[in-house]
Amino acid sequence: MNKLISIIMTLVLGVVTLVTVPAYAEEKVVRIGFPGATTSRPQSGLGWGYVQAKHLFDEEFKKDGWTIDYNYIAAAGPGVNEGLANNSLDFGFHGDLPVLAARSNGLKIKALGAVRGGTSHLLVPTNSHIKTIKDLKGKRVGVSVGTWTHALLLKVLQDNGMTIKDLKVINTSGTAFETSLATGDIEAGFGSLSLIRRGVAREIWSTVGKHVRYQNTNTFVVREEFLRKHPDIVKRLVKVFVKGFYQASLNKNETLKFNTRTGTALADLIEENAGQSIKYLTSPKLDGQVTKQYKDSLALFKENGLIRRNFDPEAELYDRSYLDAALKELKLENHWPDYDSNGNPIKK
Amino acid sequence: MERLGTLEVKHLQKRYRTRNDDLTVLDDINLTVQPGEFISIIGSSGCGKTTFLRLVVGLEKGYEGEILLDGQKLNGPSLKRGVVFQDHRLLPWFSIEKNVGLGLKHPKSAESRKTIQEHLELVGLKGFEKHYPHQLSGGMSQRAAIARALVNRPEILLLDEPLGALDALTRMYMHQELERIWKQEGITMIMITHDVDEAIVLSDKIVVMSSRPGTIKKIIPVPLARPRDRASYDFVKIKEEVLEEFQLHTDYPFTYTI
Amino acid sequence: MKIHVFFSRLLGLLIPLFLVASWHYLSVHEVVPTTLLPLPSVLFDTWWDMQKSGELLLNMKMSLLRVGGGFLVGASVGFLLGTVMGVWKPVELYLYPVFNFFRQVPVVAWIPFLLIWLGIGEWFKIVFISCGAIIPMALKTFEGIRGVPTSYLEVVRAFEYGKFRMFRTVILPSALPSILTGLRISLSEAWMLVIGAELVAAGEGIGNVMIIARRLFQTDVVLVGVVVIAVTGFIMDKLLDLLETRFLGWRRIQNVQ
Incomplete structure (x- = not known):
């Protein structure tokens, strides 16, 4: 013992x-x-x-x-x-x-x-029907949990009278975000301009030109x-x-x-x-x-x-x-x- | 109506072919067993007696010569032939009742239940229906195995050293039981044994086999009245005759003496 | 005798108690920063908060549903696979090498491939969990059937049993202990894999709670997750243990004797 x-x-x-x-x-x-x-x-x-x-x-x-x-x-x-x-x-x-x-x-x-x-840019697949933030209701949204874009999403939702509970949040980031957007596993999420440039995604909202609090x-x-x-x-x-x-x-x-x-x-x-x-x-x-x-x-x-x-x-x-x-x-x-x-x- | 259960074996030969060897296990076996007869097959280890039994049961396939039951050539196992193995082989996950009913087509029907009950009574296991194999002694298990083999009312019951694993006293008790069951059912029984006394106590005929290859050396009739007295002069005489075949004498008995 | 058994059971608690005590000591004196190792008492509070808010139950339900689905599919397929390989020798000759080949692949190694095929949705999780549950179930079923004593089979062969009746009366009951072991391993595998799947990507589930907590730097929640997973796994195993006692009563008594 x-x-x-x-x-x-x-x-x-x-x-x-x-x-x-x-x-x-x-x-x-x-x-x-x-x-x-x-x-x-x-x-x-x-x-x-x-x-x-x-x-x-x-x-x-x-x-x-x-x-x-x-x-x-x-x-x-x-x-x-x-x-x-x-x-x-x-x-x-x-x-x-x-x-x-x-x-x-x-x-x-x-x-x-x-x-x-x-x-950052709020992106949806190029062929998506989502046009505004309000359209995100009930949708699968990719979020890099714990990062500033997660916070940004909260702010943007708050502006539109919504909360994160109105979405189906899926924790994803980086290349996983990109592929998931392509396969349709997620229907929206914050990402970089490069995805738009490559024709993968279309933006429905962006921080560019907005109030500094979004940056x-x-x-x-x-x-x-x-x-x-x-x-x-x-x-x-x-x-x-x-x-x-x-x-x-x-x-x-x-x-x-x-x-x-x-x-x-x-x-x-x-x-x-x-x-x-x-x-x-x-x-x-x-x-x-x-x-x-x-x-x-x-x-x-x-x-x-x-x-x-x-x-x-x-x-x-x-x-x-x-x-x-x-x-x-x-x-x-x-x-x-x-x-x-x-x-x-x-x-x- | 003629009683069924005549077993005829003609020029039976069994060979095992291995890659570089051709092993003859049984050679030129000729034997006729009449309905209701009790036959013992005795022989030293490796004489092919178990192979013979398995051929008759149908668990072993491929042989030359003929094995006929009531004139019909055997083809695989059949409910007409019951078998009792040396180890009782009761299925441990079933109760005694279920084990005994294994051979029945519809074990849950009222008729089957009655049959099972009758056979449990026959082997003296009334009241143990709901018990499990592990709750039974060796002798009781073997009796259950006999009941299971008899439940289909086969024409022949084949017993492969059924009492070999039991102690001497239980064995002698089982001799009485086996004889009683045999008489009561009037069934043909073929038993393999090592035990000369057992063979003489129970059999009408003793088939002595020699080994490599297994052949029938001699068939010794036992014309003694039943129940047989192991100490009688005639009994000992027959015993000597059997032992003679193995070049053994009663001076060096290998069986139990009491 | 009984008292002795009771105390020897308590011995198993000694080390956990010692570990919790050392853990408490290490955290209280900040030998290890509480950001890395929160106090046991904090863990308890966190667990209670998660319990009260319903967060834990909701996510637990999701994880258990996935385990249930994946396990059901995986164990069934595994059982069938093990059975056909065990019962029909030709099937074994065809399938076993393939099966053995796939067995060498750790289930997590399938993740990238499955993600390409199925994405990160529920299908991915169910298929992933099933993949893991199939292997032990198939293997144990196969082994169980292979291990059925010939002596029992001969008994019923002498009674002219067909394949199906032979399977029901002898093969299945005889292989049952091994099959139940397979079921147990399968379930614990499924439970491990659901966490793995949820760590990859999920909206809900206990693994997801942990990954989110990690990203929000809530070490205590991560650890609560670990404890909850352990306790759940333990309970599931105990439930199967009860099932085993129920179905294999004959075997236990036999072993004691």
């Missing part, structure tokens, strides 16, 4: 060690996770595309032996959360639903800055533990991030061109970002636009049972100190205005 107990203890200790050891592994690597469900490249955020294409992080950290490890997570935002939870990622970059769900369920992360302007507002988050251990690294990282966003904000066409390196055609980028100033799109600030959208989202998610615990993002999520310090150091405090919930600059 004693032997048995000691065997069990050894097993338990083994598991504990396995779970906790990665946290203590001292490697000079910063691991950043991107939701990469469809293209295995960052899908939105012009500043990010620019920073990556220019290898700005790598340049900054090369000199003292730190490397940047970019991870494209097929499971999208929820997958990034898992990476942060099991210590295989230090930084994440994801939309309102994954960030808020994670924090609501106790994942210890802080949001350092914003990455705005993600777009994907990502936040750039860090694991609290990493923040505690390497505040200097976080500080430098945020500085590079701000520097890159600043450069991206200077010339829209140039920035769009750089973003084609992330895999999207220039024409698509132009269409998706039409009617929005490059300054707005590249602003990293956690301003009124972000906080209002997140606050509304929290309420909406609670109402739909996607999160169970409400919390105050100001107290638990946002940490603006690094961004403010970087802006100050780079003398960019006045480069970006604060935007209000409608995406309009607030005059000082």
Whole structure:
């Protein structure tokens, strides 16, 4: 019996060690996770595309032996959360639903800055009879559960006096979404412009040209533990991030061109970002636009049972100190205005 | 009306062909069994006596020569021939009643029920209808197996060492029972046995077989009055005659002595 | 004697209790973050909430319906397949090699192919579950029939039984223990596969609840799912156990003796 107990203890200790050891592994690597469900490249955020294409992080950290490890997570935002939870990622970059769900369920992360302007299109098969959102009633709708398009669907339904219960939701994403749309297993769902370009689907609604509250507002988050251990690294990282966003904000066409390196055609980028100033799109600030959208989202998610615990993002999520310090150091405090919930600059 | 149950075996030969061997198991067997006769077949292991029995039952196919029942050539198993195996082979998932009724076409009919009841009474198992095989002793199981074989009123009952697995005392009791059933039913019985005493107690004729290939060595009649006394002079005399065939004498008996 | 049996049964609870206690310890002291391993008590609360809202029952019903459908189809086909292979030697010669070939393919390996053929709808799930349920059922039925003692068959052959009556009176009852084992394996296989199928894509069902919970970072709900699946599987197995006792009473008593 004693032997048995000691065997069990050894097993338990083994598991504990396995779970906790990665946290203590001292490697000079910063691991950043991107939701990469469809293209295995960052899908939105012009500043990010620019920073990556220019290898700005790598340049900054090369000199003292730190490397940047970019991870494209097929499971999208929820997958990034898992990476942060099991210590295989230090930084994440994801939309309102994954960030808020994670924090609501106790994942210890802080949001350092914003990455705005993600777009999406509500698609139906080319030959579908569905014309409006109201036509979706009772239909099988593909949803990449837990991602920002899931949240987007809730918003769009709410506008039309419907809820998710009016649909048959089928959890699907990426290529599965595309094939399911083709086979008719799902009758609608949010997807990218490329499906329309290839003649697979037709759009019945899109975020392009709509109120900013429909757009994907990502936040750039860090694991609290990493923040505690390497505040200097976080500080430098945020500085590079701000520097890159600043450069991206200077010339829209140039920035769009750089973003084609992330895999999207220039024409698509132009269409998706039409009617929005490059300054707005590249602003990293956690301003009124972000906080209002997140606050509304929290309420909406609670109402739909996607999160169970409400919390105050100001107290638990946002940490603006690094961004403010970087802006100050780079003398960019006045480069970006604060935007209000409608995406309009607030005059000082 | 002539009584049925005459078995005639003429020049019976049974061979097994294997890839590189041609094994003759039975050779030139000639035997006639009259209706109502009790015949024992005795012989050492491997003399083909079980094969002979299985041929007569119809479980074994392919032979040369003739096996005739009432002048008709045998073709596969038939309800006219009942069989009792060494192991009772009662189906463990059925009650005794159901086991006994296995041979009936419509075991649930009133007539069948009556027949089953009669046969259970015949073998002395009244009151055990609802019991399952595992609840019965070896002797009782074998009696149930006999009832099952008799339930169709076959013309011949073939018994393959039916008492071989029982202990000596139960065996002697079963000898009495078997004799009683035989008399009561007036049926032809052919029994295979190892036990010389058993053969003499029960049989009208003892067929002694020799092995490789199995042939009939001698047919010894047992003209003793029934019930037979194992200690009588005539009994011992016949026993010696049988044992002689195996080059054995009563000085080295291989059967039970009490 | 009875007391002894009672206590030896309790021994089986010792390790689970120890595990739950260690689990509680690990979570309370945050050795493992609660986002990865929620407290047992939280799990209980979550389960109760899901129970109260009817969410659990609704999804459970869906999963059980799929299991029922897939199991019914799979076990029936498996039974027929095993029977024809067991009863007719020529059929065995034709079918068994093919059957053996398909047996080597793990059922999950069919997923991509089935998805192409059937999409992600209910048909996919039913067919997928059936595929898994067929194999153990066919195999165990076949083995059971192959294992029918010749001695029993001879008894009824001597009574001029036809194939069908022989099947009913001897082959089926004799193979029944093996067939029921097949049924049990088949059902637990079906139960495992329904979760697998729902993890691939589903609108409802307990597997779907888990996948959605995972995507919403609700580790506690995921774990409740695991526990519910385990308990359900356990109950289903017990039910078949009762069925076995009912049909194989003769065998149990025989074994005891």
